[in-house]
Amino acid sequence: MKKEPESDRRKFILNMARGVGIATLSGFIWSAYVDEAKASQLTLRPPGALKEEDFLKTCIKCGLCVEACPYDTLLLAKPGDDKPLGTPYFIPRDVPCYMCTDIPCVPVCPTEALDKNSLMTDGKLDINIADMGVAVIDDQSCIAFWGIQCDACYRACPILGEAITVEYSKNERTGKHAFLKPIVHADKCTGCGMCEQACVTEKAAIFVLPREVALGRAGDYYIKGWDKDDEKRLKNAKEIKTTTEISKRKAQDKLNGDFLEDMY
Amino acid sequence: MKTLWNNYRYLILRRISQISILVLYFGANAWGWKILQGNLSSSKILGLIPMSDPYAVLQMLFAGAVLAGDLLLGVAIIVVFYMLIGGRAFCSWVCPINMITDLANYLREKTGINKVKGIKQPASRNLRYWVLGLSLIISTLMGVAAFEFISPISMVHRGIVFGLGFGWAAMLVIFLFDLFVLKNGWCGHICPLGGFYSIIGRFSLIRVHHDAEKCTGCMDCKVVCPENQVLSMINKESLPVLSGECTNCARCIEVCNDDALGFSIKNLSKNNKTGE
Numbered sequence: 330m331k332k333e334p335e336s337d338r339r340k341f342i343l344n345m346a347r348g349v350g351i352a353t354l355s356g357f358i359w360s361a362y363v364d365e366a367k368a369s370q371l372t373l374r375p376p377g378a379l380k381e382e383d384f385l386k387t388c389i390k391c392g393l394c395v396e397a398c399p400y401d402t403l404l405l406a407k408p409g410d411d412k413p414l415g416t417p418y419f420i421p422r423d424v425p426c427y428m429c430t431d432i433p434c435v436p437v438c439p440t441e442a443l444d445k446n447s448l449m450t451d452g453k454l455d456i457n458i459a460d461m462g463v464a465v466i467d468d469q470s471c472i473a474f475w476g477i478q479c480d481a482c483y484r485a486c487p488i489l490g491e492a493i494t495v496e497y498s499k500n501e502r503t504g505k506h507a508f509l510k511p512i513v514h515a516d517k518c519t520g521c522g523m524c525e526q527a528c529v530t531e532k533a534a535i536f537v538l539p540r541e542v543a544l545g546r547a548g549d550y551y552i553k554g555w556d557k558d559d560e561k562r563l564k565n566a567k568e569i570k571t572t573t574e575i576s577k578r579k580a581q582d583k584l585n586g587d588f589l590e591d592m593y
Numbered sequence: 594m595k596t597l598w599n600n601y602r603y604l605i606l607r608r609i610s611q612i613s614i615l616v617l618y619f620g621a622n623a624w625g626w627k628i629l630q631g632n633l634s635s636s637k638i639l640g641l642i643p644m645s646d647p648y649a650v651l652q653m654l655f656a657g658a659v660l661a662g663d664l665l666l667g668v669a670i671i672v673v674f675y676m677l678i679g680g681r682a683f684c685s686w687v688c689p690i691n692m693i694t695d696l697a698n699y700l701r702e703k704t705g706i707n708k709v710k711g712i713k714q715p716a717s718r719n720l721r722y723w724v725l726g727l728s729l730i731i732s733t734l735m736g737v738a739a740f741e742f743i744s745p746i747s748m749v750h751r752g753i754v755f756g757l758g759f760g761w762a763a764m765l766v767i768f769l770f771d772l773f774v775l776k777n778g779w780c781g782h783i784c785p786l787g788g789f790y791s792i793i794g795r796f797s798l799i800r801v802h803h804d805a806e807k808c809t810g811c812m813d814c815k816v817v818c819p820e821n822q823v824l825s826m827i828n829k830e831s832l833p834v835l836s837g838e839c840t841n842c843a844r845c846i847e848v849c850n851d852d853a854l855g856f857s858i859k860n861l862s863k864n865n866k867t868g869e
Binding site for chain 1: 757
């Protein structure tokens with residue numbers, strides 16, 4: 330083999346170093362952008378969508394669900410929509426999900442990012458178990474909480490009487506009238522957003538948020554009183570040992586030891 | 594008229610192919626046509642035959658996605674298809690960006706930007722393989738298909754089919770970049786999808802073949818070629834273009850006045866090599 334002149338070797342090393350430099354720089358910028366772009370939490374997905382993290386991995390952004398939607402509910406995120414680019418979403422205040430019983434948007438998904446199996450009850454597609462989000466009521470701006478009789482959201486709800494119920498209570502302010510307050514039941518609500526679209530206030534007082542955003546989690550340490558079944562959850566609870574200054578020693582030792590020493 | 598057809602026949606066919614594919618996709622979303630639904634990332638022919646972008650699926654695999662059966666079938670169909678007709682035939686016969694970069698290149702030639710002396714091409718054509726590798730690393734680290742988040746191809750294509758948004762900015766950036774910064778900049782240097790199809794194209798059957806006996810060495814083909822490094826055999830040897838980076842755009846065949854270039858199938862070329 331011929332020996333390469335040194336200048337060529339230098340050039341090669343320099344070129345490699347340049348490549349690594351540019352790759353690192355662009356790699357960081359690229360990663361930072363991707364990280365920002367996927368951080369948008371408030372995106373409502375079509376029915377049957379996987380958990381957001383897995384959904385972003387799996388969705389190939391083909392728009393077949395958008396084309397299958399007969400109501401133009403679903404949109405494909407464009408640059409400028411501030412949503413992960415190319416992924417399907419919907420804005421219920423504009424067009425809610427009308428909860429088609431045959432769920433045309435789901436079986437067309439080629440990647441199973443919209444998972445048919447998550448919408449099956451007894452081997453049949455069941456839109457009522459969909460989980461696109463959960464409706465949340467702002468009781469400050471909901472006029473039913475002012476005492477005005479409005480049940481627009483209750484009437485609009487496709488699972489009327491289950492996902493939203495109306496609760497009667499006395500209006501203490503006037504002393505003579507009743508409140509007819511809408512209550513959302515998160516375990517039944519599919520997040521279709523028909524209530525949000527129907528809401529009469531200027532900016533909807535009932536609106537859909539992704540479940541992860543809207544709901545808290547009590548954990549397994551708290552159980553309902555007088556409920557034998559709920560006690561079973563305690564089994565899942567793992568022991569947590571909290572050590573503080575006082576709990577380092579047994580209570581007895583503490584009382585007989587340091588405490589007395591401190592006294593005298 | 595006949596010479597016009599003769600000089601631009603493949604270009605005209607390519608534009609028809611590119612535009613009719615766009616129209617079919619657009620019609621599927623706008624008017625519910627069933628011929629070609631979805632977009633270039635994944636689609637269905639007649640609601641039946643799946644097709645999926647193998648590079649997008651590769652990124653998904655690196656991101657840790659569970660791949661569905663339909664998707665893999667779509668990938669297989671596309672890979673086999675382009676292995677037959679030439680990997681980067683996607684670039685010149687399907688990809689909508691090609692029309693933008695061809696326009697930029699046409700203007701470069703017309704305005705004489707290409708002939709300004711002392712101007713160097715400031716980047717290597719191997720950059721695309723670096724971008725390809727980088728996209729897979731970032732897909733792994735971030736858990737999403739990284740190039741699909743920034744791909745101007747998808748942005749433009751999706752934009753035309755589903756609504757553009759700020760997608761026009763991607764078009765403008767690529768146009769200006771190719772016009773003023775780097776000749777064949779996007780398609781010939783950076784695009785990792787082009788890089789990916791270059792790798793597939795190494796195995797493809799349909800190739801441009803060169804007949805050095807007939808060649809007069811005018812080098813018109815090298816001027817018009819968007820990847821002219823693949824034409825290294827011109828006026829030297831009767832060889833087919835073997836590099837996967839050839840897009841099978843056939844511009845070289847059209848501009849050749851000596852009938853020294855033409856499409857053929859790769860296996861026949863071996864006979865050529867041995868003097869038939």
